[in-house]
Amino acid sequence: MRGFTAQTIPQRTDIDIPIRYNDERNKKYLYGEQGGFCNGCEEHFKPRYFEVDHIIPKSKGGTDHISNLQLLCGPCNKLKGTKTQEELLVLLTDKGWLKRKKAA
Numbered sequence: 001m002r003g004f005t006a007q008t009i010p011q012r013t014d015i016d017i018p019i020r021y022n023d024e025r026n027k028k029y030l031y032g033e034q035g036g037f038c039n040g041c042e043e044h045f046k047p048r049y050f051e052v053d054h055i056i057p058k059s060k061g062g063t064d065h066i067s068n069l070q071l072l073c074g075p076c077n078k079l080k081g082t083k084t085q086e087e088l089l090v091l092l093t094d095k096g097w098l099k100r101k102k103a104a
Helices: 024-034 074-080 085-095
Strands: 050-054 069-073
Touching: 024 050, 024 069, 050 074, 069 074, 074 085
Parallel strands: none
Antiparallel strands: 050 069
């Protein structure tokens, strides 16, 4: 490839490059979708206090697709571990950590 440098080699722009599930772009998107609320305890936090979580854990067949991602505050994410979202909500209810009633 004589005469070519990294700057002169054409790059494809018609393909999507996969991003890591916890990429800042996902975090910003999810923050907007969730309105700044934790999907666990439902407290409002600044973006820096959130962690990207798999709704269905990868260990249980979940994927890195954005539809399987959510933001949880650190304590909720630690409590959830490899549990499903439903299991987390049961734990949070038992502990009295839920701040708002979920719409039915």
